[in-house]
Amino acid sequence: MAERQTEDRDDLEALAAEYVVGVLESGERRRFEALVKTSPEAAEALMRWENRLHGLNEGYGAETPPPSAKERIDERLFAAGATSPQKAGLWQSLAFWRGFGLVGTAAAVALALWAAGLSGEVSQTRIAVIDAQKATAQAEQNLRAYETELAARAERLAQLEGELAETRTGLQTARAELAEALEKSQPILVVSLESGETDYRFLAVHEEGTGEMRMTLVSGDTQADKDFELWLVEPNRQPVSLGVIGEGRTAVALTPEYTQVLEAGGLLAVSIEQKGGSPTGVSQGPVVAVGTPQRL
Amino acid sequence: MAQETNDQDLHDLLSRVALADRAAFDGLYAAAGAKLFAVLTRILRDRSMAEDALQEVFVKVWQKADGFRAGSQAPMAWLYAIARNHAIDMIRAQKRIHDDLDDHQGLSSPEPDPEQSAVAAGERERIEHCLEELEPQKAEAVVSAYMEGYSYQELADRYSVPLNTMRTWLRRSLISLRKCLDDG
Numbered sequence: 001m002a003e004r005q006t007e008d009r010d011d012l013e014a015l016a017a018e019y020v021v022g023v024l025e026s027g028e029r030r031r032f033e034a035l036v037k038t039s040p041e042a043a044e045a046l047m048r049w050e051n052r053l054h055g056l057n058e059g060y061g062a063e064t065p066p067p068s069a070k071e072r073i074d075e076r077l078f079a080a081g082a083t084s085p086q087k088a089g090l091w092q093s094l095a096f097w098r099g100f101g102l103v104g105t106a107a108a109v110a111l112a113l114w115a116a117g118l119s120g121e122v123s124q125t126r127i128a129v130i131d132a133q134k135a136t137a138q139a140e141q142n143l144r145a146y147e148t149e150l151a152a153r154a155e156r157l158a159q160l161e162g163e164l165a166e167t168r169t170g171l172q173t174a175r176a177e178l179a180e181a182l183e184k185s186q187p188i189l190v191v192s193l194e195s196g197e198t199d200y201r202f203l204a205v206h207e208e209g210t211g212e213m214r215m216t217l218v219s220g221d222t223q224a225d226k227d228f229e230l231w232l233v234e235p236n237r238q239p240v241s242l243g244v245i246g247e248g249r250t251a252v253a254l255t256p257e258y259t260q261v262l263e264a265g266g267l268l269a270v271s272i273e274q275k276g277g278s279p280t281g282v283s284q285g286p287v288v289a290v291g292t293p294q295r296l
Numbered sequence: 297m298a299q300e301t302n303d304q305d306l307h308d309l310l311s312r313v314a315l316a317d318r319a320a321f322d323g324l325y326a327a328a329g330a331k332l333f334a335v336l337t338r339i340l341r342d343r344s345m346a347e348d349a350l351q352e353v354f355v356k357v358w359q360k361a362d363g364f365r366a367g368s369q370a371p372m373a374w375l376y377a378i379a380r381n382h383a384i385d386m387i388r389a390q391k392r393i394h395d396d397l398d399d400h401q402g403l404s405s406p407e408p409d410p411e412q413s414a415v416a417a418g419e420r421e422r423i424e425h426c427l428e429e430l431e432p433q434k435a436e437a438v439v440s441a442y443m444e445g446y447s448y449q450e451l452a453d454r455y456s457v458p459l460n461t462m463r464t465w466l467r468r469s470l471i472s473l474r475k476c477l478d479d480g
Contacts, residue, residue: 010471013474014467014470014471017467017470017474018466018467018470020377020442021438021441021442021466021470022380022384022441022442022445022446022447023441023446023447023448023451023466024447024448025388025447025448025449026385026388026389029384029385029388047365047368047369050369050373050374050376050377051368051369051370051373052423052473052474052477052478053423053442054370054372054373054376054419055419055420055421055422055423055424056420056423056439056442056443057331057335057372057373057376058419058420059420059439059443060331060334060335060338060376060443061331061334062330062331062333062334063330063333063334063337064329064330064333065329065330065333065346065347065350066347068347069329069333069347069350069351070325070329072347072351073325073350073351073354073355076351076355077321077354077355077358078318
């Protein structure tokens with residue numbers, strides 16, 4: 001294992017070097033950037049290479065830009081009513097969503113359930129059983145998938161290693177919990193929505209057959225003149241608004257069609273929108289939390 | 297730009313920019329604007345594109361200044377990375393259009409920079425020393441990729457070697473370079 005870890009680290013170093021030198025194609029660049037967001041090792045490898053090759057930057061010399069350039073920057077940043085740059089393109093980028101998806105581990109869901117105080121609402125034992133069963137199955141499945149992929153995909157080794165370690169830990173915990181739990185129960189879909197970049201964290205719980213989903217704001221502050229809007233995201237489709245979410249707990253109605261999308265692995269995302277939600281049906285504000293559904 | 301702004305000054309400016317200090321932003325632009333503009337014109341090879349890019353780069357600097365990790369990185373290294381990444385992303389997006397147009401026009405060959413800075417910093421000397429330990433052609437491939445933003449495919453075309461050969465070349469060169477730079 002030590003040897004493999006060394007190999008993984010070398011691959012990560014090589015990838016960071018290729019990124020900094022600038023030889024990667026767009027897709028590879030996006031994938032590495034997503035990796036940097038979720039892996040501190042990758043972020044450090046990147047910075048080390050930027051520092052190592054910094055000596056070359058002097059070769060660029062200097063070229064005075066026209067005075068109008070600074071005026072245009074100031075106008076863009078500081079003119080009254082200036083808005084932040086449009087981020088719509090991100091919605092279409094699979095790499096972007098994958099980057100967020102890495103956050104939603106079984107452990108995160110369990111923690112979020114606990115933080116939201118939902119254990120009182122859904123029977124405590126049941127939560128424990130379904131969480132443990134789901135986490136075990138998920139972890140075992142992930143473990144196999146990651147191990148297969150590890151062998152096949154040298155470039156992604158470093159990224160997968162992090163997930164693998166997380167999965168193994170999750171698997172141990174889940175097995176221990178499962179040994180204690182006995183009760184059976186019906187399926188629940190849980191989505192922990194978060195991002196590495198904001199404090200916002202939401203938890204969505206959907207019990208099958210209810211046509212409803214409960215959204216809870218677990219952490220992060222509300223803004224007086226803004227609303228949170230919940231989106232259902234499918235690859236290669238325009239995200240669909242599921243409505244505005246208030247403070248505390250909000251019940252969100254789910255059509256059978258949306259339930260299907262969610263159960264098939266569709267993502268949930270929360271953006272900050274003007275009061276009452278985006279008037280256009282397309283997200284206009286920043287995305288502050290994202291999560292993948294986990295069936296418990 | 298008569299005087300070089302040193303790392304400490306730049307660091308102070310960046311910290312203040314992170315707190316949305318406009319005067320510090322002006323100072324940062326005065327200190328780094330021409331250097332980053334040089335990066336953008338070199339990689340993009342189009343002045344008006346470079347002007348647009350400069351705008352985007354400084355908007356990013358304003359928005360991301362609080363993400364700068366002092367102590368791990370020189371402020372200029374951070375700023376250069378933002379400019380280079382932006383320019384590289386732009387030419388990658390553009391290249392696709394060229395491919396669609398079946399544009400096989402040759403790339404102009406890299407020219408040595410005649411305006412080498414009079415005072416060669418230690419960092420520059422060190423990397424040059426380490427580059428000298430590589431075969432000349434491979435060192436040139438690394439430097440031209442870094443300076444011009446060539447992709448693996450473009451490098452392979454320029455040196456008339458298969459794509460995988462170029463990958464192997466460059467990866468090996470970078471490993472040697474890393475050893476030399478980290479040991480020195």
